[in-house]
Amino acid sequence: MAGQIKQLIDKIVDARAKGNKVVEGSIKAKLCLKGIIVNKYTEFSQDDPVIIEKIRVIAKEFDVKL
């Protein structure tokens, strides 16, 4: 399987930013500071379960339901 990490990242960004480009940028930066280097992940990236779990925890911190 592949691409799940990017999908989850996009869901968090979309849920918080709601289309606001400035907020999109800052949410991506916040994800990077939490250890998820956003630009690394594409639809072809392997589904690393450790990273996926980390993203689920971050989603809760951002009050985003995945």
Added chain:
Amino acid sequence: MNINVTYSTNSSVSQAVTEIKDSLKGNNTNTIIYFASSNYSQDELSNSMQKSFSNAKVLGCSTAGEIISNKMLKNSIVAMGLSDEVISDAYVDVMDDIGDLEQVNTIFKSMEEYYGEKVIDMDNSKYFGMVIMDGMSGKEERVMERIGELTNIEFIGGSAGDDLKFKTTWVHAKGKAYSNAAIIAIFKSKAKFEVLKTQSFKTLDKILVATKVNEDNREVLEFNGKNAVEEYAQLLNTTVDNVASKFMTNPIGIDVDKENNEFFVRSPQQIIDGKIKFYCNILENMEVELLESTDIVEDTKEAVKRLEAEKRKVAGIINFHCILRTLELESKNQTKEYAEIFRDIPTIGFSSYGEAYIGHINQTSTMLVFYK
């Protein structure tokens, strides 16, 4: 639009505050922001400033050096007065224990009651936040992380300094001075504003993964599975004995947007027992890139030029400027050249022990820019 700046080098708190009050009074000033040498009595200064501007929201901190339009100073107080044409409202609160993150949540609830809207819904083109933190606390990254979770508005600020004594720093609000604390404020702005973050580094395209860390102590024990000091030295083509001399010119950065050279810098502080201690924590398994310094003055000139690129006129700047950048400017006799960049712009700032924008950062200048 009324944004006025002034300064005093008078060593007496009461006389310095009188000079500042005489400069900034009137003009419908409803917000005063100031930065002061740690050599002043901090409680007396905060009390005196609040009394002198009793109708305004007043906040500030101690510094490792002050900045005003065309000067970089020491042992002074710099102050900015903003009128009701710039700031329509402000809520300023104190986190009196910077380690108690629940206080951030409590303060945000109070802000929601004050403004009558949820902070998560606040329009980031109308509201901005400011955070000024104890620079000796070692806790800034956690405060910024919690703020970032709770709101989408941009928070900017920095870590108070103490003139390189590294003993005690102070943040000021409500007529008092606090240590081990943070000032958290949300402003409702009538003026257009933006945040400019500038750091003068380029990537060397060498990746380090922090494979073993002590987050609380901001220490990295291993990079890429090897001893941190040895690996850092090897990637810089130098020896373990010499690597610390390269820390200021070669920090590391988190790649947020490499195409636009957008890194969040983490600066190494010192080597302790084979570990590298940083001025900011690095998470375990975090991937960072080795950086190399470029030219602070030229980079800042370009950045400030771009601010007015679309025929916008800058009305004022508040500059949270890393002390490591100040030390580099001093070593190259460039402090005058740097300060001159802001000659025609009402500007205050200070040399900080850390900068705040989205997260806690090092060796960066984060500027809040107001437009006419």
